[in-house]
Amino acid sequence: MPFESVRQVANADFPTRWGHFRIYGFEGIIDHPESCNSEIAAPLKRVESAVALVMGDVHSEPPIVRIHSQCLTGDVFHSLRCDCRQQLELALATIADKGAGILLYEQQEGRGIGLMAKLRAYELQDRGRDTIEANLELGFKADCRQFELPAEMLKLLGVKAVRLMTNNPEKVEALVEAGIDVVERISADVPSEPTFEKYLQVKREKMGHLVG
Numbered sequence: 001m002p003f004e005s006v007r008q009v010a011n012a013d014f015p016t017r018w019g020h021f022r023i024y025g026f027e028g029i030i031d032h033p034e035s036c037n038s039e040i041a042a043p044l045k046r047v048e049s050a051v052a053l054v055m056g057d058v059h060s061e062p063p064i065v066r067i068h069s070q071c072l073t074g075d076v077f078h079s080l081r082c083d084c085r086q087q088l089e090l091a092l093a094t095i096a097d098k099g100a101g102i103l104l105y106e107q108q109e110g111r112g113i114g115l116m117a118k119l120r121a122y123e124l125q126d127r128g129r130d131t132i133e134a135n136l137e138l139g140f141k142a143d144c145r146q147f148e149l150p151a152e153m154l155k156l157l158g159v160k161a162v163r164l165m166t167n168n169p170e171k172v173e174a175l176v177e178a179g180i181d182v183v184e185r186i187s188a189d190v191p192s193e194p195t196f197e198k199y200l201q202v203k204r205e206k207m208g209h210l211v212g
């Protein structure tokens with residue numbers, strides 16, 4: 001277990017356009033993290049933090065849970081290079097509709113390669129590479145994320161079983177491996193746009209995501 005001492009650091013009121021949540025901050029230390037880039041050594045320890053938006057009763061039955069990976073370009077600027085913003089809205093709207101659920105927002109920008117590297121990957125994609133080829137050309141793995149922190153956050157929130165909104169089988173596997181029961185997978189499909197059709201195709205054909 002590479003994560004040490006995950007702890008809650010904040011818990012506050014959080015009104016949004018979708019409804020009223022509580023916002024929680026969590027942080028933990030990863031001991032000896034793996035390097036994601038063959039040319040960059042990893043530090044001995046790394047602090048990671050993530051946020052949970054919690055609405056309603058999440059303990060009487062397995063709540064809807066979304067693990068959303070940070071995408072500044074999509075989440076903040078509504079980029080149409082990817083489907084992230086639409087998925088974020090879908091998750092918040094679905095939770096609000098049900099009146100209960102949890103959005104875990106983890107800060108592994110660009111599938112964990114970081115914002116500047118993601119922008120450099122965009123440059124390579126503009127020259128014809130797909131998302132995976134671009135990551136590899138920059139020395140990174142195709143996907144550098146791990147989902148132990150969200151799993152630990154669920155445990156600290158007292159949630160042992162979830163209905164997980166995702167198309168990514170790795171998220172399901174990661175939670176199950178960490179001891180969280182995934183009783184149902186809810187699709188995270190959003191309407192496709194011509195600007196991210198290829199992005200979705202690569203997720204489906206090369207990353208094994210259950211898109212569409």
Ligand SMILES: Nc1nc2c(ncn2[C@@H]2O[C@H](COP(=O)(O)OP(=O)(O)OP(=O)(O)O)[C@@H](O)[C@H]2O)c(=O)[nH]1
Pocket residue numbers: 067068069070071072081082083084087108109110111112113118121122125131135165166167168171188203209
């Ligand atoms: N490296 C890289 N990351 C990207 C790119 N476009 C979006 N991302 C990141 O991809 C992450 C979202 O991952 P996705 O593969 O779209 O979806 P997922 O979270 O694995 O799966 P779902 O739960 O089904 O949404 C976010 O961290 C984005 O910042 C890109 O071109 N290159």
Ligand SMILES: [Zn+2]
Pocket residue numbers: 071073074075082083084085
């Ligand atoms: Zn995105």
